[in-house]
Amino acid sequence: MHELSIAASIVEAVSESASAYPGARVKEVRLRVGALASVVEDSLQFCWELATEGTPLKGSALVINKLPVIVHCEACRVDAEVEGVQSFRCPRCGEPAADLRQGRELEIESIELEEPEPGEPGIATTAQAEERI
Amino acid sequence: MTTRIVELRRGILKKNDELAAGLRARFTSAGVLVLNLVSSPGTGKTAFLERTLRELRVGGARAAALVGDLETDNDARRLAASGAPVRQINTHGICHLDAEMVGRHLDGWEGVALGGLDYLFIENVGNLVCPSSYDLGERIRVVLLSVTEGEDKPLKYPGLFNSADAAVITKIDLAGPCGFDRDLAVRNIREIRPGIRIFETSAKTGAGMNDWLTYLAEQRSR
Numbered sequence: 151m152h153e154l155s156i157a158a159s160i161v162e163a164v165s166e167s168a169s170a171y172p173g174a175r176v177k178e179v180r181l182r183v184g185a186l187a188s189v190v191e192d193s194l195q196f197c198w199e200l201a202t203e204g205t206p207l208k209g210s211a212l213v214i215n216k217l218p219v220i221v222h223c224e225a226c227r228v229d230a231e232v233e234g235v236q237s238f239r240c241p242r243c244g245e246p247a248a249d250l251r252q253g254r255e256l257e258i259e260s261i262e263l264e265e266p267e268p269g270e271p272g273i274a275t276t277a278q279a280e281e282r283i
Numbered sequence: 284m285t286t287r288i289v290e291l292r293r294g295i296l297k298k299n300d301e302l303a304a305g306l307r308a309r310f311t312s313a314g315v316l317v318l319n320l321v322s323s324p325g326t327g328k329t330a331f332l333e334r335t336l337r338e339l340r341v342g343g344a345r346a347a348a349l350v351g352d353l354e355t356d357n358d359a360r361r362l363a364a365s366g367a368p369v370r371q372i373n374t375h376g377i378c379h380l381d382a383e384m385v386g387r388h389l390d391g392w393e394g395v396a397l398g399g400l401d402y403l404f405i406e407n408v409g410n411l412v413c414p415s416s417y418d419l420g421e422r423i424r425v426v427l428l429s430v431t432e433g434e435d436k437p438l439k440y441p442g443l444f445n446s447a448d449a450a451v452i453t454k455i456d457l458a459g460p461c462g463f464d465r466d467l468a469v470r471n472i473r474e475i476r477p478g479i480r481i482f483e484t485s486a487k488t489g490a491g492m493n494d495w496l497t498y499l500a501e502q503r504s505r
Contacts, residue, residue, distance in 0.1 A: 152377075152379055152412070152413035152416065156296075159295050159296060159298070160295055163293060163295065163297070164291075167289060167291055168289075171287070171289075174287070177286070186415075186445055186446075187416065187442065188412050188442035188443065235475075236438045236441060236474065236475070237474050238445065238474065238475060238476070238477055239474075239477075246474075246477030246478070248476065248477040250445070256294060257292065257293065257294050257295060258291045258292070258293055258295055259290070259291065260288050260290045260292075261289050262287070262289075263286070263288075264284050264285070264286055264287075266284060266285075267284065267285060
């Protein structure tokens with residue numbers, strides 16, 4: 151049950167990045183999560199509401215892009231998706247494959263911001279925001 | 284209103300990863316071999332570590348341990364009986380150790396300098412899920428599995444077993460009474476982590492400890 155810590159880390163990182171765009175609202179946060187990342191999607195979604203409460207991310211959607219486990223098979227010289235996380239074997243030749251190429255990711259891929267049009271009152275313009283980056 | 288997509292492409296646990304990289308550099312320059320011990324609660328991490336610390340000490344090696352638990356310093360007191368320096372980390376509800384906690388407990392650890400150690404063991408909080416995401420700067424991650432837990436534990440927790448560098452089967456003296464199928468357990472561990480070193484041990488009888496100690500010495504001299 152470390153999904154709340156994970157959610158809090160995402161909120162921290164996104165708030166930091168979004169602060170370069172004053173006045174913008176975070177609409178969506180997109181993650182890349184590997185099948186071996188030990189993160190339960192439902193639990194993370196549940197914690198998302200708690201973690202974003204009282205932050206500029208409140209009301210934003212969390213989109214989780216799940217990535218399968220990919221191993222490299224030395225014998226076949228290919229990267230291939232394993233048939234399940236209970237067996238780390240090359241799906242072609244059936245030999246054990248320890249060389250993991252994908253599956254541990256726990257990343258923020260991108261965020262979607264909603265920004266006011268230039269000149270809208272009380273909020274910085276996109277151009278001003280860009281100057282600050 | 285206009286919509287803008289900002290590509291971030293950053294690790295969610297980037298801060299932990301950076302702290303862990305800093306710790307790893309410190310450990311390497313101090314010449315201390317650091318191991319992170321992970322298992323379910325009740326696998327026997329503390330008994331195994333107790334015996335390891337005692338035997339290392341008899342062999343003239345300098346070893347110390349940081350031990351993580353949600354509450355109490357019972358494990359630290361148990362381990363201190365080995366004569367090795369031991370420090371407790373209480374996480375107060377957090378289900379894993381992170382690099383910040385490790386760094387904080389290394390600083391101001393009275394009488395312990397990394398440069399004066401051959402081995403540092405970090406006994407993680409008993410949990411087979413969450414510790415897999417948190418790098419502590421260790422060089423070797425050891426997963427422990429006891430014969431009372433069932434041979435299919437690796438299949439149930441592939442994330443952690445796949446991230447381990449070595450596996451230790453504990454309480455092997457109870458294998459018979461528990462009807463534990465060693466071959467199946469070893470096969471399951473290797474199904475998740477092909478090629479991993481596996482040690483079958485008993486902290487009670489000392490079975491398998493020599494192989495384990497030899498492995499530690501080999502890894503330390505690498």
